[in-house]
Amino acid sequence: MKKILQQLFEHKTLTRQQAKEIMLNIAKGTSNDVELTAFMTVYLMRSITIAELQGFRDGLLELAVPVDLNGYKVMDIVGTGGDGKNTFNISTLSCLVVAGAGKKVAKHGNYGATSVSGASNVMETLGYKFKNNSDGLKKELDEAGFTFLHAPLFHPALKAVATIRKNIGFRTFFNMLGPMVNPAKPEYQLVGVYNLEMARVYNYLLQQEGKPFTIIHGLDGYDEISLTNDTKVITNAGEKVLSAEQIGKRVVSPVDLHGGATVEEAAKIFLKILKGEGTWAQNAVVLANAAMALNCMGEYGQYDDAYDAAVESLESGKAYQAFQKLIALQ
Structure with missing residues (x-):
């Protein structure tokens, strides 16, 4: 070294x-x-x-510990993290909305290195038990449509640097790697990045994979669709800039996306939104990200159809039911 x-x-x-x-x-x-x-x-x-x-x-x-998901073509929604915005767990909530819409999701996540509560923090707090055996993961996919892959259980190198990353407290190149090393090898990916340079790198790498993907970057620095500004959207077909009104029907304020000061607060916000009790701004952001993911899967005629499917999943309680089924399996 x-x-x-x-x-x-x-x-x-x-x-x-x-x-x-x-x-x-x-x-x-x-x-x-x-x-x-x-x-x-x-x-x-x-x-x-x-x-x-x-x-x-x-x-x-x-x-990586190998994962066999029985041939399921799964979706992953994942941000690089490191945007310093401390938003609530938008990607994980969006994943559950996608699962509630009847799709299969294998979410790759970790503890927050640069934020208060990463995906793994909130899942663990709400009763999910991390595992890396394919049978357990498959059962969750079969019954809940959603499974969670806690990165350090699958990647020895990530475990080796976890404490250092937390102590540094800044984003490192490991943030960039996270979305590219989901051991489930998802067929579809919605990847959020914190700057345009990273978006170009991912575009190059994901084009080589040859699978359907969507890269998103909030132009005011978010690694997800924030609806606080326009969003750069890059897919296999090309790139465009879309307004908050086009993607989420409204503009929201950065203060609406705050993720809480503790993991417990983050978990409370997470459950509230999942139960359909979130603010209109919180719901709008989750729905926009979920709709973009559903749209990436190519089964909807156009974006608005995917958006309607996301709304139905959250408002009917199906997204919350998927989560309840998941936790009941632990």
Whole structure:
């Protein structure tokens, strides 16, 4: 690692193979916390290259605990995190709305490294037990239409750096990796990114995968559709900028998206929205993200049809029922 750090401090970049080997070594625990902190800090000071990102991903996927979901074509809605906005758990709620609409969702998530409450924090607080055995995950998909993959249980390298990431408290390149290493290998992905440079990198990588995807970036810095401003939307077919009115029928204020000061507060907000008792602004944001995900699956004639399906899922209680079924299986 010292040799690698020296190379990086001289403003050199890593090859894909070098990056892969580093990730394999991180998982083996061959570097100490100080070296790993220095390594992550490099990427806070300069942009990561596509070759480096691909190599890190290769390493994570090679070591990942395999998942067999019985041939289900699943959706994942995931943000890179690291936008510093401390919003409520929009992606996870949107996933449950998609499940309530009758689709299969395998959500990849982790504890919050840069926010108060990540997806894993809120799921755990509300009674979900993390697991990495395919039978348990399949049963959840069969009965609830939703399963949750807690990243450190599937990726040894993520477990190795969890404490360091929390202590640093800034987004690191691991934020960028999260959406690309879902061990369920989802057929459809809605990926939220915190800046346009990241959107371009993801566009390049996801085009190579050849699966349906949608990348979203709130132009005022959100890694999800926030409805506080316009949203950049990139799909296999191209890119466009859509207004809050086009996607969510209304504009909301940043203060409406606050995720609470503690994990317990975040969990309360989460349940309230899921039960259909959220504010109109909270509901609108969840529905917009869920609708964009449903639209990505290609089964709806146009976006408005997908939006109607999301509204029906939340307002009829089907999204909440999916969650109740999931928790009953724990």
